Amino acid sequence: MSQTIKLLLVDDEDDYRRSCGKFMERLGHTVRSSASGAEAMTFLDREDFDVAVFDIDMPGMNGLELMQRVQEEAFDVEVVFLTGKGTIEACVQAMQMGACDFLTKPCSLVDLEHRVQLASQRGKLKKENQQLKAIVTRNRPAPKLVGNSVAMKDLSRMISKVAPTRKPVLIEGESGTGKEVVARSVQQQSDLSDRPFVTINCAALPQQLVESELFGHQKGSFTGATADKPGLFEVADGGTLFIDEVGELPPELQPKLLRVLEDGSLRRIGCHRERKVKVRLIAATNRDLTEEVKAGRFREDLFYRINVLTLNLPPLRERKGDIELLLQHFLPRGWSLDDETLETMVHYHWPGNVRQLINVIERATILADQQVITMDDLPRELVHANDSLSSMRLPPEFSESSHLNGESVAIDHCENGTSIDAEQDPALGDSNLKVDDLVKAHVLKVLEQLGGNKAKTARHLGIHRRKLYRLLERFEQNLPSEEVL
Ligand SMILES: Nc1ncnc2c1ncn2[C@@H]1O[C@H](COP(=O)(O)OP(=O)(O)OP(=O)(O)O)[C@@H](O)[C@H]1O
Incomplete structure (x- = not known):
């Protein structure tokens, strides 16, 4: 199926360039034309292209030199070469440098358009591949949001309302309450459910790495940057990016995040070229961001940008009705709890929320002798919390x-x-x-x-x-x- 393509046409032959440009535009493609390599570089610097067609023989910077610059600057563009007779060797060289196809002049415009389409598809596949790799390595299957307390029912209703809007969502809640599960539910119920869902936790990364992870870097831009690397915004392009612990985002990166939220533009570290992405942002925080704004640690304009739709996830101690259901959900098949243990777990205050509950179950299933979890299998803090008799005296x-x-x-x-x-x-x-x-x-x-x-x-x-x-x-x-x- 033919697609609309953003095309850069570089050829010093005015007639060919003009007729080719018109032909491509009539087919619905967006075309920028340039007569020289130097002018082409200024276009590449400013805009994103799907495909570029370079003539090999041009005065000044020739096609091969232009290709070299494309490689050095790591422009994300598929290049098709046009060559006159007798320059096949140069084409082979161009292919070795990363060009994806070449055509010998004179060639029909129909043929050229066909090759441009193929090049564009190749570029899209490359990008999809990159995104899939990131998704496979970063994503676990979307977990089910368990809970039937009033709070969870309200939350589910809110999720179904905000999910289809594509607007930024802010999820507030203590650590371990399930903010990532909620983010996945939002994505799953949106029309982006089959697109990338990429996550980053700002608190889990050293501050210097957050910028490179989010926005990418160019080879050589800092020690250790041995190759060009797209940031997670690029990986999530067309899909959803979940930024966990957004309150931990270093102040110097906050304007950069604001920019990408405002108009989708970003720059990799060490690269002056601007890229465009379309990403739905879901952010989560366990800090009170209004307090962070008041304290001057979080930009107010960024806060209003991400706080368009807010979902609040109460701590587990405030929705005790969910505990039994969560226990059933996380206990392995065939396992149960004795009455006292169940009672203890339901009444415990769970400072680490659902994450702590899962850990307690995992530990207990290792320690228990049979498939019944008893008080002996619970960690000390739960047992002590239950023990209201510590002050009891002997007869x-x-x-x-x-x-x-x-x-x-x-x-x-x-x-x-x-x-x-x-x-x-x-x-x-x-x-x-x-x-x-x-x-x-x-x-x-x-x-x-x-x-x-x-x-x-x-x-x-x-x-x-x-x-x-x-x-x-x-x-x-x-x-x-x-x-x-
Ligand atoms: N309602 C729920 N239903 C099913 N699983 C849940 C639920 N809430 C939390 N979990 C599970 O609890 C664990 C912690 O959840 P999650 O990582 O989403 O918490 P979080 O609030 O994002 O924590 P943090 O702020 O520390 O990143 C995960 O294994 C998640 O699958």
Whole structure:
């Protein structure tokens, strides 16, 4: 299928150039014509072209020299050469320098247009290939946005409204709340869903790299720039760019971002040529950008540019209704949680939000013995948060000094069932108990005070649950508990 092409025609033969230009324009192409290599360079400097046709024999800068300049300046253009008879060698040289085709004069304009079309398709394929590579390496499949709390339902409604507009979207929310998932949902529900979705996290990159990642660089523009590299705006051209942690964007780059948002133009580092891109921007922040503006760290004009449509993602602790659904979603098939663990997870405050919840599940599935996650498999911070009983004391007969946290001291002092002399340890009052009696009384008392909950009791006693079960069995059979301890 023929396409409209932006074409640069460079030939010193006025008649040929004019008739060729008219022919191409009649077919709907946009044409710039120039009679010399030097003039062609000024066009290339100012504008983007899909294809350039260079005559090889020109006074001043000839076609080959022009090709060399195109290579040096890394212009993104497909070049077709025109040659008179006897200059095939020069054409071979041009092809080796990166030209994509050549034609021998005289050639029909129809033929030339056909070759220009092929060159344009080749350029598009090259670009698509570049974008696909970037997408394949950067993208995971779009995750599903899980949640049926009121907040998430409102958010889903908002997403379906803002997605088709192509306007910039700003997503606000704490770290780990799912801002990238929301960005993917916006892209998936837009008409750009089959176009590139490219992401960058400004906080994850050293500041010097952010500019080169976003806007690209030219070979040799700084130490380590060993090749020309397109920036992510170019990679995302025609699609969506997601800038995570936009509040971290260095102040000196903010005008550059504003510029590309205003008119789609950008310059690679070290390159004076302006390029044009068409990209939908989705930005995310876990900072309050209005505060950043007030503090002078974020440009106000940029803030208004990106804050056209705002989506707010509440922290997980404010939508506890989503937790059970998220657990179901992230638990491997066939796995479950016991009641206490589920309750603990639902009531936990999740400072790291959904990301933390996923990590907790992953850790627990590694630690759990069977496919049931219990309190023993949860990290300390969740267990402690659940433990409202840390201040609990031993029953009075065990005195102040032998409260739960200090119990092992009392027991250690009474090895091998020797009786405790109350006078030696007045804290124990007139009890004259053996270790076994002490252990049994203590364990049973804690169990009773914790409503018979064995998991909580084991945790509170600082022993594994299996050890508690063995102790209880032994108490029932009136066997000494020491072996278990
Ligand atoms: N509602 C949700 N449904 C499904 N998965 C979610 C949801 N929210 C978050 N996640 C998952 O949680 C993890 C963290 O989410 P994401 O990276 O989108 O958070 P973020 O807010 O962008 O974090 P940061 O600000 O630190 O970049 C990801 O693995 C993501 O897939």
